[in-house]
Amino acid sequence: MQAVYVIKRFGVFLLIVWVAATLNFFLPKLSGQDPVRTKLLQEAAIGGNVQVGMEQMVKEYDKRFGLDRPLLAQYGSYLYDVGHFDLNYSISSYPRTVKELIAEALPWTVGLLATTTLLSFAIGTLLGALLAWPRAPAWMRYLMPPLWALHAIPFFLFGLILVYVFAFKLQLLPMFGGYSPGASPGLTWDFISDVAAHSILPALSIILVSIGGWALAMRGMMVTTMGEDYVVFAEAKGLRAGTVFMRYCVRNAILPQTTALVLALGQILSGAVLVEVIFGFPGIGALLFHAIQENDQFLIQGIVFTVIAALGLATFLLDIAYPLLDPRISYRRT
Amino acid sequence: MSEAVLEVRDLRVSFAHPLGLVRAVDGVSFSLAPGERLGLAGESGCGKSTMALAILRMIRPPGRIDGGSVRLDGVELSVLNEEAMRRLRLAGIALVPQGSMNSLNPVMRIGAQIEDALADHGVSLSRTALAERIADLLETVGLRAGVAASYPHQLSGGMKQRACIAIAICLRPRVIIADEPTSALDVVVQRQVMETLARVQRDLGAAVILVGHDMGLMAQFVDRLGIMYAGRLVEVAPVGQMVTVPRHPYTRALISSLPSLEHRGGLQGIPGLAPLLRDLPSGCAFHPRCSLAGERCRIETPALRPMGGNAVAACHLAEPVA
Amino acid sequence: MRGVFSYIGRNRSLLVGTLLLTALALFVGIGTLFVDTENARSLSVPVLQAPSWDYPFGTDRTGRDLLAVMIVGTPLTLRIGFIAGILGVGIGAVLAFTAAFYRGMTDTLIRSIADIGLTVPSLLVLILIAVSIRGSLTVNEMALIVASLAWLNPTRTIRSQVLTLRERGYVELAAMSGMGGPEIIFRELMPNLMPYMAATLVSSVSSAILASIGLEVLGLGPMDAPTLGMTLYWVNFYAAMINGWWWWWVPPIVIIVIVFLGLFFVTIGLDEIANPRLRKSA
Numbered sequence: 001m002q003a004v005y006v007i008k009r010f011g012v013f014l015l016i017v018w019v020a021a022t023l024n025f026f027l028p029k030l031s032g033q034d035p036v037r038t039k040l041l042q043e044a045a046i047g048g049n050v051q052v053g054m055e056q057m058v059k060e061y062d063k064r065f066g067l068d069r070p071l072l073a074q075y076g077s078y079l080y081d082v083g084h085f086d087l088n089y090s091i092s093s094y095p096r097t098v099k100e101l102i103a104e105a106l107p108w109t110v111g112l113l114a115t116t117t118l119l120s121f122a123i124g125t126l127l128g129a130l131l132a133w134p135r136a137p138a139w140m141r142y143l144m145p146p147l148w149a150l151h152a153i154p155f156f157l158f159g160l161i162l163v164y165v166f167a168f169k170l171q172l173l174p175m176f177g178g179y180s181p182g183a184s185p186g187l188t189w190d191f192i193s194d195v196a197a198h199s200i201l202p203a204l205s206i207i208l209v210s211i212g213g214w215a216l217a218m219r220g221m222m223v224t225t226m227g228e229d230y231v232v233f234a235e236a237k238g239l240r241a242g243t244v245f246m247r248y249c250v251r252n253a254i255l256p257q258t259t260a261l262v263l264a265l266g267q268i269l270s271g272a273v274l275v276e277v278i279f280g281f282p283g284i285g286a287l288l289f290h291a292i293q294e295n296d297q298f299l300i301q302g303i304v305f306t307v308i309a310a311l312g313l314a315t316f317l318l319d320i321a322y323p324l325l326d327p328r329i330s331y332r333r334t
Numbered sequence: 335m336s337e338a339v340l341e342v343r344d345l346r347v348s349f350a351h352p353l354g355l356v357r358a359v360d361g362v363s364f365s366l367a368p369g370e371r372l373g374l375a376g377e378s379g380c381g382k383s384t385m386a387l388a389i390l391r392m393i394r395p396p397g398r399i400d401g402g403s404v405r406l407d408g409v410e411l412s413v414l415n416e417e418a419m420r421r422l423r424l425a426g427i428a429l430v431p432q433g434s435m436n437s438l439n440p441v442m443r444i445g446a447q448i449e450d451a452l453a454d455h456g457v458s459l460s461r462t463a464l465a466e467r468i469a470d471l472l473e474t475v476g477l478r479a480g481v482a483a484s485y486p487h488q489l490s491g492g493m494k495q496r497a498c499i500a501i502a503i504c505l506r507p508r509v510i511i512a513d514e515p516t517s518a519l520d521v522v523v524q525r526q527v528m529e530t531l532a533r534v535q536r537d538l539g540a541a542v543i544l545v546g547h548d549m550g551l552m553a554q555f556v557d558r559l560g561i562m563y564a565g566r567l568v569e570v571a572p573v574g575q576m577v578t579v580p581r582h583p584y585t586r587a588l589i590s591s592l593p594s595l596e597h598r599g600g601l602q603g604i605p606g607l608a609p610l611l612r613d614l615p616s617g618c619a620f621h622p623r624c625s626l627a628g629e630r631c632r633i634e635t636p637a638l639r640p641m642g643g644n645a646v647a648a649c650h651l652a653e654p655v656a
Numbered sequence: 657m658r659g660v661f662s663y664i665g666r667n668r669s670l671l672v673g674t675l676l677l678t679a680l681a682l683f684v685g686i687g688t689l690f691v692d693t694e695n696a697r698s699l700s701v702p703v704l705q706a707p708s709w710d711y712p713f714g715t716d717r718t719g720r721d722l723l724a725v726m727i728v729g730t731p732l733t734l735r736i737g738f739i740a741g742i743l744g745v746g747i748g749a750v751l752a753f754t755a756a757f758y759r760g761m762t763d764t765l766i767r768s769i770a771d772i773g774l775t776v777p778s779l780l781v782l783i784l785i786a787v788s789i790r791g792s793l794t795v796n797e798m799a800l801i802v803a804s805l806a807w808l809n810p811t812r813t814i815r816s817q818v819l820t821l822r823e824r825g826y827v828e829l830a831a832m833s834g835m836g837g838p839e840i841i842f843r844e845l846m847p848n849l850m851p852y853m854a855a856t857l858v859s860s861v862s863s864a865i866l867a868s869i870g871l872e873v874l875g876l877g878p879m880d881a882p883t884l885g886m887t888l889y890w891v892n893f894y895a896a897m898i899n900g901w902w903w904w905w906v907p908p909i910v911i912i913v914i915v916f917l918g919l920f921f922v923t924i925g926l927d928e929i930a931n932p933r934l935r936k937s938a
Contacts, residue, residue: 016775023781028788134395152920153913154866156873160888160909164897175898229435235392236431237501238423239454247450248439255441263774270779274870278892288780292787292874300787304780315775326441327485 002323009319016312021082023308024301025075036297037061043091053094087302092294098302101287106306108178109283112199113272116206121261123207124214129250131215132222135241144215151212156274159205163278166201174198178282202279206272217260221253228252255326262318265311338365338405339541340389340427340509345402347381347388350395356612358384358397360565363638366509371535371542373552373573375588376562379611382545383432385562386513389543390427391419406508425455428507430531433495434518438486444472444497445482451501471500474537475530492523496530503534510535513545528555550592553577558644561585564619565611567638571645581647583624618650626651670925676918680730680911687727695721696728696882707903714903717894720882726907729882732795734915736868736883739799740806741861745853748810748860753845755811756818766811773808779870781805786876793878802867809863810856817852821845855926862919869912884908884915 028036040061044054064077081088087098130136131144150158167175174180179194225231226249234248276285284303291299323329347359358381366372374382384393391411393399404411406426411419423429431437439447448468452459459467469479475496486494495515502510512531516524532555535542546552552559553573560570561584569582580586618636621627630650638646642654695701698718705715713722755766785801786793793801871877872885873892887908891897896904 012772016772019772019776023784027781027784030785030788149917149920152862152916154869154916156870157909157912160897160905164902168897229431229437230439232387232392233429233431233435233437233498234439234450236390236423236429237451237454238420238425239450240420243450243454247442251441252439266775266777269777270867270870273779274873277874288783289874292783292876295787297787300783304784307780308776311777312775328440328487 005323005329006320009316012319013312013316016315017309018079020305020308020312021079022075024082024305025078028297028301029071034065036065039091039295039297043094053089054091057089057091057094082305087305088298090291090296090299092291092296092299098299101299102284102302102306105282105284105287106310108281109272109276109285110310112202112206112276112281112283113269115199116203116210116272117261117265117268119203120207120210121214124211125218125254125257127211128215128218128220129222129245129253132219132226133245133249144212147208147212148216149212150209151216153209154274155206155209155271156278158209159202159275159278162201162205173201176280178280198279198281202275202281205275206268209271210268214257218253218257221256222249225249225253258318258322258325262315265314269307269311337367339368339370339407340366340543341403341405342389343403343405345385345388345404346400347384347393347397348400349397351612354612357565357614358611359388361402362562362565362567363402364560364567364570366541366543368508369536369539369541370558371532371544371556373544373546373556373559374562375546375549375552375559378547380562381565381611382562383513386429386511386543386545389511390423390429392423421455424451424502424507425505426507427509427511428502428505430495430498430502430510430512430515432514432518433491433516433527434514436486437498438494440486442485443482444484444486444489447497448482448501448504451504455505457505467504471504472497474503474534475500476526490523491519492527495519495527499527499531499534503538503540506538507540509541509543511543511545514547515544516551517546524551549588561588564614566619566648568620568649569645569647570638571641571647572643575643575645581641581645581652582620582649583626583651584620585647587623618648667925667928669921669928673918673921673923673925676914676921680914680918684727684730687723691721691724691727693724693728696724700724704901713907714901716890716901716904717896718890722904722907725882725887726884726911729884729887729908730911730915732881733865733868733884733912736795736799736802737861737865739796740803740864740868741857743800743803744806744860744864745810745814745857747807748812748856749814749853751807751811752814752818755815756822763815767815770808770811770815773805774812778805778808778867782867782871783874783876786871793876795878795881795883798868798871798878799864801871802864806860806864806867810860813856814849814853817849818845821848851926851930855923855930858919858926859923862916862923865915865919884912888912 028034037058040054040058044058065074085099087102090096090098090101093101127140127144127147131140163175166172174197178198179185179191180198183191183194185191230252231244231248234244239248272283273285273288275281276283277289280286284307288300288303290296291303342365343363345359345362346357349356349358360381362381362385364372374385376382384397387393388399389404391399391404399412402412406422411422414422438444442450445465445468448471449464452464452467465482468482472479472481477493477496477500481489481493481497486497489497499515510531515531516527519527528551531542542556544552544556549559556573558570559573559576560567561576561582562568563584569576569580569585571581576585577589580589615622615632617633618624618627618631621631624631628651634650636648636650638648639652640654641647641652698720701711701715701719701721703715703717703719705711707714711721711723713726715721716725751766751770755763782801782805785804789797789801868877868883869885869888872883873888875889875893877883877886877889879886888905891905891908894901896902
């Protein structure tokens with residue numbers, strides 16, 4: 001049972017990777033022209049020290065993706081490249097490869113997203129659970145409306161407001177970047193605290209906006225769960241209020257909440273991309289913005305592919321961890 | 335009746351409903367002798383399950399207990415604080431939930447659900463002693479000790495209900511309230527579960543309140559039977575007496591609706607529908623469905639009166655039998 | 657009609673949401689009458705003027721009257737949201753009904769596509785599309801790009817709602833009384849689904865606006881249209897915040913916040929109608 005479940009989930013992961021590669025290959029062709037080739041020729045025409053490299057790339061590109069080759073053969077070549085994680089050179093940062101650039105940016109984004117997502121999920125879920133609990137302190141009810149209102153606002157917009165207040169007006173925190181210019185990256189205390197200071201505002205703009213959504217969803221789930229027979233029986237068992245709350249209510253209400261987390265990853269990432277752009281945070285989002293500004297097609301495609309695949313992987317990992325949370329799952333048909 | 339283990343006096347529960355106050359339990363009184371088995375029967379919606387919860391003081395808003403007294407071994411429960419009341423649940427009065435319900439936490443092993451109950455009532459044992467105690471409990475209700483490691487979805491309905499009984503008896507309660515413990519189980523399993531419940535009850539010496547709507551099943555199990563109608567007790571009598579000489583017209587109707595070997599001619603239902611609790615008829619709530627009802631029944635609500643031989647009934651027309 | 661108003665009075669979320677959106681509509685409506693919208697074009701007015709009697713919202717670095725920009729831009733942004741939202745819910749509803757009625761393979765296929773599509777971060781795919789057909793995008797083309805993914809979420813939510821309604825039994829009852837598929841959908845399901853569909857529509861409009869603003873901030877929007885998102889792009893482009901030109905970025909942020917809050921409260925209010933159980937716990 002378990003093996004079948006894991007294999008199925010892995011199949012879905014492969015499917016997502018394939019979808020990502022296929023979108024990357026076909027979408028640029030929709031316009032009828034070949035935006036990649038156009039861009040390459042433009043760069044080559046500008047000349048300069050990268051001219052030879054660009055001309056080389058055009059030749060290589062024509063050989064593999066030229067219009068004289070059948071579409072299916074081109075598609076095959078593309079899948080082969082992607083399968084070997086060969087994402088080509090960056091056009092704007094030639095001769096650096098797309099893979100290198102992404103490898104540099106990815107840890108920043110993963111760090112920011114993992115921290116903010118987990119924190120906001122944990123805080124929001126707990127708040128929502130307490131909110132549905134009749135014994136919750138009254139002040140909590142006043143905390144929620146502003147959090148719900150925040151939830152309706154995009155991350156980056158709230159980020160702009162935070163930048164203005166805390167970085168520009170009060171000058172409490174740095175405004176831009178992932179670390180101070182001139183800081184030497186390394187595992188030193190100075191550098192880590194510098195990065196932390198730069199991360200506070202981007203992180204807050206994601207966390208504060210997300211909390212309300214998780215709280216709202218969790219409250220709904222808790223209301224449903226608290227009406228369940230096993231909660232009534234738990235109370236009849238004379239369990240302490242805390243036991244009923246955590247082990248019977250929250251423990252069950254968190255199941256659909258976790259499913260929602262898996263589904264929301266894509267949206268959270270979309271929002272985080274813009275946060276990085278606003279804060280100049282040196283992650284995938286800022287790199288993507290740079291690639292768009294420079295019309296660096298290979299870099300854009302590489303980022304889109306990597307991010308979708310990485311999210312697919314995260315979904316896969318959460319999916320196979322899910323039966324630990326819900327013992328029924330491996331028995332159900334999924 | 336000072337020797338009663340449980341004494342309920344004038345218990346009243348109402349629910350706030352947009353269309354008016356619903357009196358789900360309206361002045362119910364009865365007492366329970368140690369080791370006695372009392373049945374409470376009635377159609378669904380007559381307030382019998384609400385009363386079970388009210389005895390445990392577990393009515394949630396929009397419902398509330400409006401008044402009355404519940405005494406366990408002479409101790410008044412309505413004045414206890416919430417913590418004392420919590421400790422009394424399961425240890426003093428235990429509930430066996432409805433068989434049709436998902437009363438076990440789907441994400442916890444059976445053993446852990448018993449452990450929770452023991453831990454929150456201050457039973458601290460070593461790991462091995464705890465495992466032994468749980469194994470004993472499970473075997474007492476006819477389950478393998480290995481069931482402790484199972485999740486509820488891995489058990490059949492009958493096994494789940496046995497597990498619930500194991501939880502209910504884990505602290506040797508004085509009173510067990512079984513609220514339709516066998517509903518939704520098939521007939522054979524129903525019987526086995528009832529036998530298990532009867533056996534553990536006898537071994538513990540606990541008194542039982544069996545709530546249900548299946549008069550036939552209940553008559554085989556209980557000593558005394560109470561009939562509820564529209565939130566009130568309308569008749570209480572020893573089983574034998576009630577079956578042979580039912581005093582209340584409603585009881586008579588219930589008994590004649592039972593399938594039996596003599597009456598092969600099919601079931602005789604009770605005409606009309608059970609009344610809405612938020613819109614009760616005046617006088618005796620049963621009068622619109624009663625073929626004998628007279629003027630007085632429409633105006634005056636009858637009280638429980640002695641009917642001879644330990645029986646009481648609330649009907650203007652019933653006459654005591656010597 | 658009176659009943660509608662008295663209901664809105666009791667449903668506070670719906671009331672607040674409607675008031676916010678009405679205020680915005682009045683701002684645009686009255687503004688169009690009194691302000692010269694030609695000044696939303698570059699080089700129409702002196703650059704970088706702080707708010708004054710002549711230019712209540714000030715002017716930006718490219719010489720646009722920001723009040724005019726807001727009056728022209730707000731409806732453009734809303735138009736993108738509504739076109740994409742309506743298309744998304746329309747396509748989503750058709751797919752959801754198809755899935756729920758044919759079940760089996762059809763259902764599995766539609767559900768899987770929607771589920772996998774939702775795992776993929778939509779902004780990235782939209783970026784890929786926008787980059788591929790870059791050039792001179794119009795506002796309507798922008799709406800179509802956003803709509804290309806706007807059907808995924810409605811498909812998923814409407815499908816599950818239809819399945820829930822199915823379980824409640826009227827569908828079976830209707831089928832037994834001889835109604836056909838489309839007849840059941842329109843006679844039995846639609847009336848029950850309406851408040852729910854309305855809530856889905858409003859939240860889809862909101863997501864579409866969010867997606868369009870995202871693309872615009874990244875510089876993939878209609879470069880010469882003064883939408884709210886493009887205004888933020890220019891704010892970022894000219895670093896208006898660091899330069900202290902607060903009047904440039906405050907109005908678009910305030911209006912976007914009003915749009916999102918308004919739509920959010922309307923969605924919550926409609927959810928309350930669709931799902932009465934939420935009312936008690938609120």
